[in-house]
Amino acid sequence: MMAEYSAFSLLANALKGNKDWKPAWRKPDPKASYDVIIIGGGGHGLATAYYLAKEHGITNVAVLEKSWLGSGNVGRNTTAVRSNYLLPANTRFYEHSMKLWEGLSHELNYNVMFSQRGCLNLAHTPAQFDDYARRGNAMRHLGVDAELMTPAEIKRLIPALDISSDARFPVVGGLMQRRAGTARHDAVAWGYARGADRRGVDIIENCEVTGFLRDGDRVTGVTTSRGDIRARKVAVAVAGSTGRVMQLAGIATMPIESHVLQAFVTESLKPFIDTVVTFGMGHFYMSQSDKGGLVYGGDIDGYNSYAQRGNLPIVDEVMSEMLALFPGLARVRMLRSWGGVCDMSMDGSPIITAGPLPGMYLNCGWCYGGFKATPASGWTFAWTIAKDEPHEFNAPFTLDRFHRGLVIDDKGQGANPRLH
């Protein structure tokens, strides 16, 4: 058992020249078989492993990661955490996630720096303000916090924001969720990894799944770059790589497209904004990291891609929208941009389900909202794997909902993934 992290352990170790720190998680070789294999060592896969062990006592579990742990979207997002959805199925699920977030640092004995600094959606027309009111009221009717803000209140909260009436899209108000905020993305992966490892889960990095072992239809394990591994249950939590992995299982088409989403960070600045803010007349969101960089993003590039690399039109669009809100940032500089691969579903909502093959469990369709879902995704997926039935929170997120017309379409865009 590794040492608990605390201010005391920090001090004790510092006095010893920091020589005694142990690896945050082991680096085991894969065993020949497990009860459960989870494909994907990202946030969702690691959280699933953690909750399988903690909530369901299933510890003979391997998490297989083709690259370094947390190399997917958990390490490439803009770190926002919120549960301000319109439709009840989403709100309930993300609110469960929010509650898990609120206790996560303690639970994991790892500071994931969850900072409930609020998330503000700006409205720019009265009609949009009513839309946000609808959403906020929907949240309130499910016991989730939400409030409306006036431009004057918004200006007090974010002094650098341009709320002048001669702005091209003046701010007429906003919807605030105070309990929303940000977390340190990498720490979430590392914290879950350490927690799962401490409960006996094998986390195996640099282990790429190359195929599925089958007994008829049933999935009985995987072939990997580090040999065959058998398992009673194989869970797929590979987000942007869902298409590729499902193809290995012989499933060619899915209600999923993989799209590239870019994100950006400025150079480090003294505190500039104390909340997460989103623009209503386009697609732009921003917060400030504890290090001081403004972390922000916008729309997906809008075409299928696995390249983790985007193109200039979105860069230009995001920066233009940023300056529409914060004209004082013209001379601040973009330091770095990067791309993540998003598993865009046909209604903008996720899929967490047993199947589609016997012995297989599927977790995907996170669009670009996957980070905030991490705890609930792992929690409900672990439940589904352990009990072979969904929890109430993920019951609506089936794979067959599209065909049955039971879509959960928060944006009302229909089967058009680039618009979700």
Add this chain to the structure above:
Amino acid sequence: MVERQSPLEPEFHVGSHGNFEHGVDILLTETRPGSIVQLAAWPGEEKRLIAAIRSVTGLALPDGAGGGVNDGVKSVFGFAPGKFTAADDAEGLAAAFAKAVTPEIGTVTDLSHGRTAIRIAGPKAEWVLAKFFAIDFALPAFPVGAGRSTAHHDVFAQIQRTGADQFDIYVFRSFARSFWKALCHASEEVGYEVQ
């Protein structure tokens, strides 16, 4: 005929503007053609449409996608497969085409009010246009007479090169004032005159 209202009016300021002390490198005008017409052929009927264009306007279209010609009064250019924009200083071009372009050949759509034609001319015309449009304005890549369909963000534009350093830009009327303001703003650097 009743004169049409220009969408540019409150922002149309005749005279020299911007950094013109060192000379004016841009001339901006609204050409206000009497007719702007879109002509579109059914697949396989393009040659007959080109013949009809010739019979109505007297202009012979050169070969090539985006090919076009301008005689100072009338212009025509291709902007999409089988589709052409024709303009004439005089009104009534749509009616003339309605006779020549039979339903077997294609369709005629009158856009005389719907599009606004802005002319940019001068030694820095390519420079200023390159601020808006990601197409190659160099003469070898964009010969005189030729047309291009492109867009600057929300503003669709059809552009015909009507001289070595002269371009006619057709934009949607509702966007014309915004685009005009942007064009003037972008021309300030080199000095411009509105005529």
Add this chain to the structure above:
Amino acid sequence: MLITCPYCGPRGVIEFTYQGDGNRERPDPASQNFEAWNAYVYDRLNPAGDHNEIWQHSGGCRAHLRVVRNTLTHEISSVAFVRGDHGSAARRKAEDKA
């Protein structure tokens, strides 16, 4: 990313609208085969590698194009009008030389 429109030549991706998987086949309008309808509306090929997809040159000539593009490298190996050649496509060449 540039897409070489057969009519307009190479243009930036900002001028195009992505219309997705080009392998989907729309069932006969009167078809009652709901599996086929569902597959058409909701299911997509999502390959890592060459992908056959539909783009509209919405900021240009507005034609729809069938594009084969590699989703790992963004390299485009072919572009053609979805509708087939309009007769004007080949004429692009005259200007390419100019």
Add this chain to the structure above:
Amino acid sequence: MSPRRTDTGGRIDRLKTIRFTFDGVAYTGHAGDTLASALLAKGVTLFGRSFKYHRPRGLLTAGVEEPNALVTVLKGEVREPNIPATMVEIHDGLVAISQNRFPSLAWDVNAVNQLGGKILSAGFYYKTFMGPVIGPLKGTRFWMFCEHFIRRAAGLGSAGSAKDPARYERMNAFCDVLVVGSGPAGLMAAKAAADHGARVILADLEPRFGGSTNWSDETIDGAPAADWARRTVTQLEGRDNVRLLPRTTVWGYYDNNTLAALERVSDHKEQPAKGEPRHRYWAIRAKSVVLATGAFERPLVFPGNDRPGVMLAHAAERYANEFGVLPGERIALFTNNDSAYRAAVALKKAGAAIVAIADVRSELSAEMRKLATEAEAEIFGGHAVVATEGGKALSGIKVQRFEMVTGALTGEERSIHADCLLMSGGWSPTIHLASQAGAKAEWNAARQAFLPPKPTQQWIGAGAFTGSFSTVEAIAEGRAAGLAAAGGTGTPTALPTVEAVAGDPDPAPVCEIRAKGKSFVDFQHDVTSEDVRLAHREGFVSVEHLKRYTTLGMATDQGKSSNVPGLAIMAEALGKPIPEVGTTRFRPPFAPVSIGSLAAERFGDLRPERLTPMHDWHLANGATMYSAGLWYRPMIYGHAGETVEQAYVREARATRESAGIVDVSTLGKIAVQGPDAAVFLDRVYTNMFSTLAFGKARYGLMLREDGLAFDDGTTWRLGEQDFLMTTTTANAGKVMQHLEYFLDVIWPELKVHVTSVTDEWAGAAIGGPKARQILAACVTGTAVDNATLPFMGIVRGEIAGVPVMICRLSFSGEMAFEVYSGAGHGTRVWEALVEAGKPFGLVTYGLEALGTMRIEKGHVTGAEIDGRTTARDLHLDWMLSKKKPFIGSAMMDREGLIASDRLELVGLIALDNRPLNGGAHIVEALDEANPHGSIGHITACCYSPALGKHIALALVEGGKARHGTRAHVSDPLRNRFGPVEIVSNHFYDPEGTRMHG
């Protein structure tokens, strides 16, 4: 002793004195100085404070990779934070201040952080601040409490909120060959490509072209290298096919050879010229690219390597030769390679004393010994610097015998008095753009460097970029690359001759001296070699984990100098070769880019305004405008002292009592033409259009493929093959694309053309009991009586001498007509109608009254057709033809779309006679304290003058079945609760007697 200006030399203009201030102190420099060189010339050694420990820092470099000397440049209220002083060209009136210090740069209270050194090691934050499990600071509160202070201590410069008045622009450029970098390789490449006739762009991030020629002592073709470079640039300047872009950083390499560059057009000027942008963002499409971006020198990692006065060797050479500034009087060098010897000689020539050269190598070539002799420097072969002394400036160093293979330090430490220490840890080719272009760098053990990968796009490398560090190679490779990029083949003409001291390009494989004390790897982020080893102990061994755990390479310099040393230390800890630790992929931008430049012309004007033909009339006649998408539409035409509600109630009431007129030009209008137009419309609408008679209009509904409602509007049949479709304002573009998709992709056999004619027509809707009389008073050429113009009929006539098309249809529920004229005549027709209406009490009305009347009538708009509702939900199932398939017909009856608990359109009447709110929810039983049990929500609401009540449209579960029942609005966000009656959505004149007349 301190740094000073040399008496002669440098490429500055000593006759031009420039005045500027730094931290409020007035200084002077010369034209051609950077802020760094000008301050250094004045003896300034302290330039900044580090991020974590707030350690005092001086200049490390002379270029874009500077991690320490970051300043904020002030232009009035506008702030530009985090700019390397090495990249600021001074000009009269320049105001710069230091950052991340309080109260001053020299005395910074946060320097106390240094005392916490070992605790503030990598991973510190993750291991603590979890806080208590109980009490007021439980949960996330304790962390948020601490975070407040942590955030204030972190961060570099401050951003402002004042709007930047500067102008930013974008430029789209096309070329055959883009040459990045203008050192000898880049100049040769540009010249070769230009000579071959290619269209060439040559970009360099420095104000002076020439790269290393600006500071080397080499000669090319018998002349000083800088003269050769200037001559070459002059030749290029005269050519039509060459565009020279100085001060231009090529920062991004995107797909299909699209490159992004930032030109700092007027930062170096006191005032930009009229209309001149501050920054120009170049989006360059190059057929091929020559990457001649050179290399970055690396620091060595040893205790005290961050003390002000310790800098890179070539940086000192630059300061001396390019700026005429000596960074010290008594200079020591510490190196693992030959290149530093050249610097020693240069500084000696410039007037400094070279007190020592410590070289980790014990075997030195005769050439290097000769250079050391020339510099009159004592050589310490097989030695390392193990400590530096001094406070905010260097006062001395300690050297000790060093065994290269084992890393062991032996023998006595020897102190050497020096005020400046130059270090050289070898060179890293600047391969960032190549890496961005999509390929993985390759480690070269001899060069101790990552070399560029095999190209994945159309580029060719030349010079130091490829690991060829000599000028001779740069010249040869540059010309070959330029020629090849232009599509030419080799010519046998002689290359320029170069006189230079030959040195070994390969450094000794030593990057760290492990002695006691903090040795910095990443200077700005204070990442030490011990932090790297701690990451190793805790298992964060992959390069990405190393970076993320320690923040190595994540500072504003993005690891330009720290990347390789960090990897080397990790590789050593792992006992693996460097390539197995990996290298991070470089991502755009190469160097930070102003956000203003990326927004370019859209800064301050995000989207164009879309105006109707009558826009100016509306403004002149008291309209308050409402932004709807890109359009502007009148919201109300308020009278003095009226509230919005009073205004719309007046407008709506007057319309129902006499007549009103509204601008409907924004409705989407699409010409649908061709022999198959009617067939096509039958397929895209749920109802029939082929049966529509000429001169008649019909209301139509479209579904999406998935069976949900998409858009509605009327379509007018103007001829056998000629239809005019109208769409909602918001969906005009989407419907157009929808139609084009089906015509091009699904039904290419249909002969139909669709064209957007939204802007062709001005539209005025005039409605009310007197509408027909008003029309009759001004229309000529046609009658407008019931026989000539029945409901949904169309006639053509003239108003004010202008042709118009009039269709009798109604949105308001009144007898109403839409009058279309050519857009250029819109105002004329509008004015004629308004004039004709005066005797009849005609009012102009805006969107609010329009919305009020449509709610009274129960018509749906985008608030109800929200992408989640079906035709049945909206009681439009009567429009679903059973005679034909249409888009969406196959999918509209799926179980989820016909479920009984779906939200359906209803009307609501407030029983407490108080205003309702859009977005309020509906509940069966009210619970103000704990709202729950939502059965739906309000989509639109108003005070209805016709009913004298507050009414709303709403989507409610099982809607129709609830007609006549009571429910409650529950709007906790606005604290509005109260009883409502659920009724039909057709509040007013449900039989339509008024519009049928």
